[in-house]
Amino acid sequence: MSESYAERAQALDTADELAKHRAKFALDEVVYLDGNSLGALPAHVPARMADVITRQWGELRIRSWDESGWWTAPERIGDRIAPLVGAAAGQIVVGDSTSVNVFKAVVAGTRLAGDPRDGRDEILVDATTFPTDGYIAESAARLTGHRIVPLDPAEMAGAVTDRTALALVNHVDYRTGRLQDLPGLTAALHEAGALAVWDLCHSAGALPVGLDAHGVDLAVGCTYKYLNGGPGAPAYLYVAERHQGRFDSPLPGWNSHADPFGMTPGYRAAEGALRGRVGTPDILSMLALEAALEVWDGVEIEAVRAKSLALTDFFLECVRAYVPAGRVESVTPEAHAERGSQVALRCAEAPAVMAELIRRGVVGDLRRPDILRFGFTPLYVGFADAERAARVLAEVLASEGSSAGSSQDG
Incomplete structure (x- = not known):
């Protein structure tokens, strides 16, 4: 199943008309899903x-x-x-x-x-x-x-x-x-x-x-x-x-x-x-x-919205497929007309889980007491990022209980 979702992510990224904009940002191998708190640095800004x-x-x-x-x-x-x-x-x-x-x-x-x-x-x-x-x-x-x-x-x-x-x-x-x-x-x-x-x-x-x-x-x-x-x-x-x-x-x-x-x-x-x-x-x-x-420049906000919805849909689908039953609950509306560009998951061990996610290279943030928050910025977040984030979340929840790591506030 993991390969199936990974392959789908690769195909979606290949077809994504906004994927080329990722190169405009100073990014590394970390999956950065906290652009709803602080956006990534556009690479040309320092000069x-x-x-x-x-x-x-x-x-x-x-x-x-x-x-x-x-x-x-x-x-x-x-x-x-x-x-x-x-x-x-x-x-x-x-x-x-x-x-x-x-x-x-x-x-x-x-x-x-x-x-x-x-x-x-x-x-x-x-x-x-x-x-x-x-x-x-x-x-x-x-x-x-x-x-x-x-x-x-x-x-x-x-x-x-x-x-x-x-x-x-x-x-x-x-x-x-x-x-x-x-x-x-x-x-x-x-x-x-x-x-x-x-x-x-x-x-x-x-x-x-x-x-x-x-x-x-x-x-x-x-x-x-x-x-x-x-x-x-x-x-x-x-x-x-x-x-x-x-x-x-x-x-x-x-x-x-x-x-x-x-x-x-x-x-x-x-x-x-x-x-x-x-x-x-x-x-x-x-x-x-x-x-x-x-x-x-040259970006249509309607295209951004379409990708945002596709990304959050795909992430939620991967979470449902990967994460052990009962460990998280989405509090973000399923209906597109009622959803912004983030996914919030209620999780009993949220502080420890988010700390461990960040340690493993998936950066979201936390809203106390129990919300894991993942922001999807369509100009630089791709479908492979969404798949990897859901997969690592499942690994953390499967291997860690309430001792997933040290507490972090967001």
Whole structure:
């Protein structure tokens, strides 16, 4: 049976139109299934950054703000990301962390929705959300006079009322890989006069998002996962064009001023998505991200999605074939319409099992207490990787009990 699945993997890799992109990344013999936490390094980035550091910073110095285009990097790179999330140019600005951008989006979103004293005093929050989103939303609610209503995303559409100002939802659940209904929930919010704020950290670069097509109001996302921007790479903020004139950022820094070098004491917001800027951009990480995004040249996100589903289907099939019965349970939806680009397996010995997998050259990650998480990045993960990961997982579970290795958190 092992040879049969290995042969199938080889045939699928041979037919894979995206397989050629693997060569663009600095990879070794390890099966890397943690790109949903940190994407692999695009091989050309180090040389590009050597130029940024030695020539742009080292030789041109302050001149690089103009001559090397440093000043316009946040919106320029935003326009590079835009096609990957289904947005037209001029609606995304890059900078700050995801957490900071969540704060901007939630507070500005409540201001767009109206004064909470007029009735729209509720912020719906994904109860399964990545913790920081919840923390930020609670703080924003205290500052703006709203109350938080935590809900399972599946229940949100039916819970929207005329008291709802906005909903903050993760497009893909970071633990289970469940893909939420962005079009349906956005429509339900709009029907009630509320706004939709989406966190795209686990979907951008893995599947079509369709921000413009589905009328999303505001969105945020990181760039170090499927977009391969590097550790701590700057995040981004999407502000739909129809809202830009009224977008009132809670962090009105000098970079978002209409005349930033006028240094006037009064604040006057710039036009467009530039209102999402705050302070001086993180140029080194910003330009590393810009270089990394070149791996997407000529890639259709629909092809990425098709391979993602095929990879996760194949991995799940191999797990069912190889892994001893009852040792793991998939908590990732089987239905394609409800699945992101990862597979989460519940396992009683998860910490020890993941540590042993990593020791044997299969890198996934762990979500306590019992979730083994495997991310599939279609630009560089192949079907042979999926088969090998499932086979090694079976070997670990067959040979090790609760003593599979030392504990590791993820």
